[in-house]
Amino acid sequence: MNRVPRALAVPPNDDADSALRRELYFFTLYRLLEGSLLVLVLFGPAADMLEAPRHDLLARVVALSYLFLGAVLFAFGRRGELRGQALMGICCDLLFGILAIHAIPVAGTGIALMLMFNIGAAALLLPPRLGLGAAMVAVAGIVGEHFWATLLDESERAITEPLMFSVGYLAVATITSILGRQMRDSYELAETRGVQTAHLTEVNELIIRRLRTGVLLVDGHNRVQLANEAALLLLGDAGDGHRDLALALPELSRRLAQWRESGVVDDAPLQVATDQNDVIPRFTRLLAGSDQTLVFLDDTSMLSRRAESMTLATLGRFSASLAHEIRNPLAAINYAVQLLEESDQIAVSDRRLLEIIRQQGQRMNGIVENVLGLARREPAAPDYVDLVTLVNRFVNEYRAGHPLENDTLVATAERPEVQALVDPRHLLQVLTVLVHNALTYGRMPGEPARVTVHIHHDERRHPLIDVIDRGPGIPERVAQQLFQPFFTTSGHGTGLGLYIARELIRANQASLDFIALPAGGSCFRIRLSATASLRRDRLS
Incomplete structure (x- = not known):
């Protein structure tokens, strides 16, 4: 089930009703004015100039009671629930108004006319059903009072007057009820838009802040x-x-x-x-x-990193084109050197020169391969592999294809089997770079290299592959630039091996980091992502 966000939810009707508190205040103030006029009519200086009430005691009780209740409702008009206040007020208005019309017939027309505002205000503040109900009660009350006075032979007015007031009550109640509903709808829409605007403002502030x-x-x-x-x-x-x-x-x-x-x-x-x-x-x-x-x-x-990224992208495209152009003449040079080395007419002193040409040709071919690998940047195709089996096979093949002489290269694992989801081609290419660097630079002067490829897990059960050597280590200032392209401390390197290795690892949603060992030596750690998360990413 989708939940409506709090910031976008429509405010309840109580919030819309609270916007009509000002109208309720003027309604109660008008009621207080009505009560004051009734008291003034009965107890003021003009009382002797008007016709005596039909029921003097009833008129005085109604006027004083209505004034008192009007003052109470005015005092408590800003408290409590709006509908309850409005409903209580219109009930008092109709009750005391009808009684006042019956007790003071000389002011009956004016009182009935003043009640029209009360009915309109009640229809504005109350729901349509209650607003029209109050108008119907007013109609029944004023018509009923007329028939009651006629039955007692106390009324000389025609039936047309209460009927005209009844039509007016219903019309005013209908119009103000429609206006009230439109006011509530407009307020709710404005409140919703305000909340949405405030939410967007918060989002914008968060974006700017971050x-x-x-x-x-x-x-x-x-x-x-x-x-x-x-x-x-x-x-x-x-x-x-x-x-x-x-x-x-x-x-x-x-x-x-x-x-x-x-x-x-x-x-x-x-x-x-x-x-x-x-x-x-x-x-x-x-x-x-x-x-x-x-x-x-x-x-x-x-800005420098962005410029460097653009430069690398441009340089990668340019280098790839240049590497393709260099490959053909380089292949011809290497082939010619091989033919010359097989010739018996080459002097012994010149064979050293041929060996130098062959070595430098191989080095240049390695540079071309690295540049092409940097430009290709093929996407990873992860598959489930057993890291222990894959690393053991890699170590055996590396020792068979690269005579180590006195150097040692071993594979160890904390468990017989460690599953991971990774592109095996990329992983083997990265291991080749790391092991070659460890065997070349990870040795103490005059001592053989000792390299270990260790497979284990971290505390979050992520598979780790450590390539560890027992060499002199790497200075901190150099370690900070290890994975930058074209950075090298060797006169024979290109500075692309570790950079390409990290890019291949990142393509597999993993990481490659350098870790300095306290006891001496270096460790390059491959941290593979959790199998479950990689599986979800691959399926999505």
């Missing part, structure tokens, strides 16, 4: 009004609410003033703090003609 680009709102007096998280991280105390930008960041304030005057933006990198990255400011007005300015602070390190 933007990786720093955003400042600066008013016309050069004070920082708002700052998102990225700006606070870049500026520190400079964006803490209402700081003067000229005091917090004079250079940024100078550039903002220059932009306001001439519209020219100084896009040179700006250092906001000694321990923070440089930023490039951009300015725009919040609204046309507004003195408030939005300042965007772009982190230069992010």
Whole structure:
């Protein structure tokens, strides 16, 4: 069952009724005025000039009681439930109004006319069914009073007067009931739109707050009004609410003033703090003609990474084309060297030169293969494999194809079987790079290399493959750049092996990290994703 989000839910009718509290207040004030007029008619100076009431005692009791109840309802009109207040009020109006018409016939027409407002107000505040019901009660009351007075031979009015008032009561109740329903619907729609707008505002604020680009709102007096998280991280105390930008960041304030005057933006990198990255400011007005300015602070390190990514993409395409062009002449050179090495007419002193040409040709061929691997970036095709079986087979094949002499390469596992979902082609390619690097650089001077490929799990049951050597380790400043493309400390490397290895691992939703060992040596750890999550991603 789909639940309606709280922020988008339609407000209940009670919330719509609460908007009519002001109308209820004027309704109770009008009732108090009616009661005061009745008391004034009976007890005021004009009482001697009017015809005596039909029932003097009843008239006085009705007037005083209605004035008292009107004052009580006025005092408590802002409390309690709106419908209950309105229903109680119209019941008192009809009861005392009909009694007053019967007791004071000289004021009967005026009282009946004043009741029309009470009925309209009640129909406005109450649901249509109750509003029309109050009008029907009023019709029955005024017609019934007329027949009762006629039966007692106390009335000289024609039946047309109460009938005309009855039609008026029903018409006013119908119209105001429709208006009341439209008012409630309009309020509910406005309330819903307001809640939705507030929800969208919160979402927008969250998006701006989480933007990786720093955003400042600066008013016309050069004070920082708002700052998102990225700006606070870049500026520190400079964006803490209402700081003067000229005091917090004079250079940024100078550039903002220059932009306001001439519209020219100084896009040179700006250092906001000694321990923070440089930023490039951009300015725009919040609204046309507004003195408030939005300042965007772009982190230069992010821009550098974006530029580096674009450069790598361009370089990859260019390198792939260049590698294809180099491959054919390189193959011809290697083939010619092989033929020359088989010739008996080559002097012994020249064979060393041929060996150098062959070695450098093989090296160049390796560079071409690495560049093509970087450009291809084929998607992963994960499959269920037993890592223990796969790694053991890889170690055996590597030892058979690469004579290790005094070096050692072994595979160990904490369990006889470790299942994982990974592209075996990619994993074997990555293991080849890691093991080759460990055997080449992971050795102490004058000692053989000892490399171990260990398979185990972490605390979250993720399969791990560690390629461990017992060499001198890697300095921290070098370790920070290990996986950057074209970074190498060797005169014979391309700096693409570890970069391509990490990209292949990432294509399998896994990670490749360097871990320094306390006892010396290096560890490159492949952390594969949980099998269940990979299965869901593959099926979706």
